[in-house]
Amino acid sequence: xxxxxEIRTQIKSIKNTQKITKAMxxxxxxxxxxxxxxxxxxxxxxxxxKNVVAHMGKAHPEYRHPxxxxxxxxxxxxxxxxxxxxxxxxxxxxxxxxxxxxxxQWRDQQLEIDVAVxxxxxxSFFKRLGGNVVxxxxxxxxxxxxxxxxxxxxxxxxxxxxxxxxxxxxxxxVFVNTMTQSPEVEQLLPVIGDDSDKQIAHHWDYxxxxxxxxxxxxxxMRYIESLVYQGLVENIACEMxxxxxxxxxxxxxxxxxxDELQLVYNKARQxxxxxxxxxxxxxxxxx
Amino acid sequence: xxxxxxVDIVSAEAEIFSGTANMVFAPxxxxxxxxxxxxxxxxxxxxxxxxxxxxxxxxxxxFYVSGGILEIQxxxxxxxxxxxxRAKDLDEAQALRTKERAEKAIADKVGDFDYAxxxxxxxxxxxxxxxxxxxxxxxKR
Numbered sequence: 001x002x003x004x005x006e007i008r009t010q011i012k013s014i015k016n017t018q019k020i021t022k023a024m025x026x027x028x029x030x031x032x033x034x035x036x037x038x039x040x041x042x043x044x045x046x047x048x049x050k051n052v053v054a055h056m057g058k059a060h061p062e063y064r065h066p067x068x069x070x071x072x073x074x075x076x077x078x079x080x081x082x083x084x085x086x087x088x089x090x091x092x093x094x095x096x097x098x099x100x101x102x103x104x105q106w107r108d109q110q111l112e113i114d115v116a117v118x119x120x121x122x123x124s125f126f127k128r129l130g131g132n133v134v135x136x137x138x139x140x141x142x143x144x145x146x147x148x149x150x151x152x153x154x155x156x157x158x159x160x161x162x163x164x165x166x167x168x169x170x171x172x173x174v175f176v177n178t179m180t181q182s183p184e185v186e187q188l189l190p191v192i193g194d195d196s197d198k199q200i201a202h203h204w205d206y207x208x209x210x211x212x213x214x215x216x217x218x219x220x221m222r223y224i225e226s227l228v229y230q231g232l233v234e235n236i237a238c239e240m241x242x243x244x245x246x247x248x249x250x251x252x253x254x255x256x257x258x259d260e261l262q263l264v265y266n267k268a269r270q271x272x273x274x275x276x277x278x279x280x281x282x283x284x285x286x287x
Numbered sequence: 288x289x290x291x292x293x294v295d296i297v298s299a300e301a302e303i304f305s306g307t308a309n310m311v312f313a314p315x316x317x318x319x320x321x322x323x324x325x326x327x328x329x330x331x332x333x334x335x336x337x338x339x340x341x342x343x344x345x346x347x348x349x350f351y352v353s354g355g356i357l358e359i360q361x362x363x364x365x366x367x368x369x370x371x372x373r374a375k376d377l378d379e380a381q382a383l384r385t386k387e388r389a390e391k392a393i394a395d396k397v398g399d400f401d402y403a404x405x406x407x408x409x410x411x412x413x414x415x416x417x418x419x420x421x422x423x424x425x426x427k428r
Contacts, residue, residue: 038300045297048365052330052358116385123392128407135382136389146299146370151381158382206358209317209331218332219356222367226299 004272007265011258018254024087025247031142032178032240038143039175039233046230049223053191056206056216063212066161067220070190075112077156077165078103079188081172081231082122083239084139089246091173091181091238092121098183099171100129114165116152118232134159142236146229153225160189168224172231173238179245181238188224290324294340296350296366303350303368304340311364312339313357320357322364329359338366 080099082092103113116135117123126133135155140148159165168189173181208215294311296304311322314336320329338350355368 041301042299044295044302044305045299045367048295048297048358049367052356052365052367055358055360056330117389123389127393133389133393135385136392137385138388147381150378151383151385154378154382155386206328206330209315209329215330215332215356219330219367222299222356222369229299 004265004268007261007268011261011265014254014258014261018251018258021247021250021254025244025251028240028244028247032237032244035142035233035237035240036175039230039237042226042230042233046226049219049226052219053223056219063216065213065216065220067189067191067224071166073111073166075114075165076106077114077116077159077168077189078185079116079118079152079156079168079170079228079231080122080126081170081228081235082117082119082125083235084120084141085239086121087246088239088243091242092125094181095171095173095183096122096125098185102169102171102185103131114156114159116156118149118152118228119235140232144229144232144236146225149225149228149232153221153228157221157224170228170231172235175234175237175241178241181242188227191220191223290362291343292322292324292362292364294364294366296338296340296352296368298355298368298370300370304348306340306342308340308342308364310341312337312341313364313366314338314352315357322359325361326359326364328361329357331357333357333366333368338368 078099080095082095086092106113113132114134115126115131116137117126117133118137118140120138123133123136123138135152137148137152156165156168160168167187169185170188171183171185174184176182291307291309292311294304294306294308295302309324313320313322314334315331316334317331319336320331333352333355335353336351338352340348340350342348350366350368352366352368353370355366358365358367
């Protein structure tokens, strides 16, 4: 019979693991709530920005910004947002699968791809895959600042300005609810016009100070940055939700394992006692 | 009824203020502007400075912005405030830094990435071992 002592140590070690996963679950749950709050807090900015950009599209300005003009694509820029840490289920893997599928589609159309990565997981993935990585922003933490993103976004926007890339996409996880996160690849540039706001159809235009070009440059740059920031914050909420679910499953599995082992342990103990008794009895009989 | 303006002050990281006001003053790039209701549509950049919102009840609220964009519609004023200190060369430096990091990461054969690779190799080896064990079990039977 397997030693009762060994089973006991095994149970103990699984219990320790369970304690850790339980703690991680709770930490992830509270962090998720905060991340969701941040997600909500950054939404008005992106929405207001979207409104202004939509107004601008309606306003027929004398100057058409390159970010609003579609041009034939030869090379594509892709910003991939991943987590910094693992233990969050299939979150990153699903995103990478979705990204690779999109990349394959572009490759089939003879398009080349430049990648900017946010988060260490994406970096190591593209390092293994061998993509053309032009910018990296790892270790942004749970409370990222817009500041941390400016660099990576600017690399891509500069490339777009110079005509090195003709389209810019963003790949991140979208927070549906705690149980569901869906990986998505979405186009950032050129900005796709939104025709939902039909109220202001008549001709009018802003007064631009100092001039249309400078204002629009600043505005569209911030617009793209805010979209990427929104994506990042959303991805963090996804990470926490996924980790919470994964850790809950791990704790449950550990519980099942402990129950099974406890049964085996009890049997082993019982067998040992029976054996000892029969030995004593037979010993006494022999005397 | 007195005419009012709807004012929204938002930054990328949080909503700062939302409400109605009689008048708004903002530090536009070409000089401070005062915005009364039914102002003509205007789009301008902001300098670092103070946005003053004159509330309906005559009291004023102050917000510091380090820059941003100001959008004016006849009855809606939107301040898209920056949270980060921005300047062309600062942004440039940030961009350079991320580029360098990517280049270094690709050139760097040791460190973080060997770890990831080793992990993948380990997973493969474990899977192979499992397969071998399973085969042995089957042949034994």
